[in-house]
Amino acid sequence: GESTKQPNFAIDAKEANSFVDFFNGMQAPQAQTIRFFSRKKDGDYYTCHGTDALFIAQECFRTMSVVKYIGRNNDLSSVAVSIPNFNSFVTKLLTEKNYRVEVWAESRSSGSKAAWSIIKQGSPGNLESFEDTIFEHSTVVHDTPTALCVQLLSDSLGMHVGIAFCDNTLKTIGFCEFIDNDQLSGLETAIVRLGARECVAAEDKVRSPVEGSKLREVLERCEIVLTERKAKDFSARDVEQDLGRLVGSEVNKLQVAQSENKNAMAAAACLIKYLDLMADSSLFGKFRLMQFSLEQHMRLDN
Numbered sequence: 224g225e226s227t228k229q230p231n232f233a234i235d236a237k238e239a240n241s242f243v244d245f246f247n248g249m250q251a252p253q254a255q256t257i258r259f260f261s262r263k264k265d266g267d268y269y270t271c272h273g274t275d276a277l278f279i280a281q282e283c284f285r286t287m288s289v290v291k292y293i294g295r296n297n298d299l300s301s302v303a304v305s306i307p308n309f310n311s312f313v314t315k316l317l318t319e320k321n322y323r324v325e326v327w328a329e330s331r332s333s334g335s336k337a338a339w340s341i342i343k344q345g346s347p348g349n350l351e352s353f354e355d356t357i358f359e360h361s362t363v364v365h366d367t368p369t370a371l372c373v374q375l376l377s378d379s380l381g382m383h384v385g386i387a388f389c390d391n392t393l394k395t396i397g398f399c400e401f402i403d404n405d406q407l408s409g410l411e412t413a414i415v416r417l418g419a420r421e422c423v424a425a426e427d428k429v430r431s432p433v434e435g436s437k438l439r440e441v442l443e444r445c446e447i448v449l450t451e452r453k454a455k456d457f458s459a460r461d462v463e464q465d466l467g468r469l470v471g472s473e474v475n476k477l478q479v480a481q482s483e484n485k486n487a488m489a490a491a492a493c494l495i496k497y498l499d500l501m502a503d504s505s506l507f508g509k510f511r512l513m514q515f516s517l518e519q520h521m522r523l524d525n
Contacts, residue, residue, distance in 0.1 A: 247299075
């Protein structure tokens with residue numbers, strides 16, 4: 224049970240209607256995403272709405288009595304979440320339930336319409352924005368979450384798989400490229416071996432009938448969350464320069480890597496964008512580049 228008193232979600236009719244209109248017009252998020260809305264007007268707490276509210280009531284509060292309904296037809300389910308509960312729920316969502324989290328805040332706008340924008344987001348493989356919360360509220364010691372980017376290309380030889388991953392604590396960027404079988408067993412081995420929590424892939428690959436369905440099957444078996452990014456994020460045009468900055472002195476390793484690992488380098492390009500590694504210049508020169516070899520980790524199956 225959560226010990227703290229439930230915040231009172233006080234909202235006048237006009238404001239409620241305006242919020243409901245905004246909420247109903249929002250683009251649906253990727254699967255397994257919970258949105259929290261920061262309420263700072265009277266006290267400091269968060270709210271969740273719609274199916275998110277029902278999920279939080281069931282999974283976190285374990286009672287439906289916390290659900291209120293707002294709006295002109297009283298039809299938008301809402302749950303208020305205190306700061307202590309927010310901290311423990313977010314930790315649980317990201318580290319145990321493999322959900323993504325978005326935090327939205329109102330940006331003061333001209334006119335009477337509600338204008339909200341994302342101020343914070345995290346996912347099982349990208350906890351950076353919630354690191355302090357998780358560090359304080361987690362009951363278990365977590366290995367570094369690893370986000371894995373995958374680029375797939377199928378041709379007459381089979382399925383070419385390029386992967387790139389980052390361990391932010393150990394400051395390593397790893398990559399690996401191999402030809403896989405139809406079941407993507409090599410990719411599955413890599414996911415398990417690296418303890419990946421999240422897999423990032425290009426939209427066009429995820430939607431493709433062959434690669435997409437195989438990839439989803441593997442991720443479902445490994446129980447890790449799939450994040451789709453635009454195909455252009457996998458463009459390897461700047462990857463040499465970006466990796467060069469992140470790894471500093473190891474740049475000669477890079478030229479070899481690039482020529483032989485085109486798919487892995489495309490995956491690395493996306494990884495750098497997804498984790499926003501170029502935004503923090505204090506990281507430059509701090510990473511090691513690591514070639515991960517699947518052969519060393521393969522079980523010998525007949």
